[in-house]
Amino acid sequence: MTYVELQEALLVFGIGERASRGEIRARHRHLVKKYHPDAGAEPDHDRISKINAAYRVLLDYIESYRFSFAEDEFYEQNTDERLRRQFMDDPLWGNSMGTRHHEEE
Structure with missing residues (x-):
């Protein structure tokens, strides 16, 4: 993962430089529900794929982050x-x- 990929993931999620695991999880749930075909919106599989990819990047970063x-x-x-x-x-x-x-x- 590069810093640019991390920044792109943050942009997809619309979160700032600090967020808790719970906030990331809640934002993921919100975005997937918002763009899911069952929500009545036009199916946007590309956007859901980007959301899920960004979620994986953020989770990978959290898992490998060294807490101080x-x-x-x-x-x-x-x-x-x-x-x-x-x-x-x-x-x-x-x-x-x-x-x-x-x-x-």
């Missing part, structure tokens, strides 16, 4: 945790806010 378990990658993937960690010591947003909220009740 580095701390910076963890916080990049988990924005809520990154924000919590970034602001946890801030009196307005951090742990003291939760304590203050309980005191007011």
Whole structure:
């Protein structure tokens, strides 16, 4: 697989640079249903073939991708945790806010 093939697959699916396996799977299902002859549309076997080929490229890429378990990658993937960690010591947003909220009740 080349980077150009990967970009073409992303274009066929209409997704950006980041997508989860679930998002790719859901997009594939949506596109196949949309262009399937049983959907009432004109049969477009060429388009369905392109969709399935793009799906295989994306799955191959995901399967061979090396996941990073580095701390910076963890916080990049988990924005809520990154924000919590970034602001946890801030009196307005951090742990003291939760304590203050309980005191007011």
